[in-house]
Amino acid sequence: MKRLEWKPEYLLGNDVVDAQHRQIFEYYNSICGTEPHSIDRDHLLDEFVAFAVEHFAEEEGLMEHAHYQPALFAHHKASHERILQSLLGLRTKSVDEILEFFGDWLVDHMLIEDRRLEDWLGASNRS
């Protein structure tokens, strides 16, 4: 089975967000072990969507608290909404398609937008 391995370079420096991102890897690996259209897949995806909603709310709370730039906030929030929509579409996908989705999310979102947010939080804590 294909697995996504967590790497230290994914750490952003916020313990809560980092723990949630690690959990996302766990969800990915569990979901890849299920068959498309299966009850196990549906069950895991339901759990994962609920978890992602909670995780995005955590990040958006951080953005609000730190008075994140409005344009970046709107862009980041829109990404979260897009990701949630895509998650709902994973019920019927093959492992390769799921891998592609997670690769895009991890590279485009977690490592770029989330890192930009953490850099902002780090800078606002120092000022």
Ligand SMILES: [Fe+2]
């Ligand atoms: Fe995010």
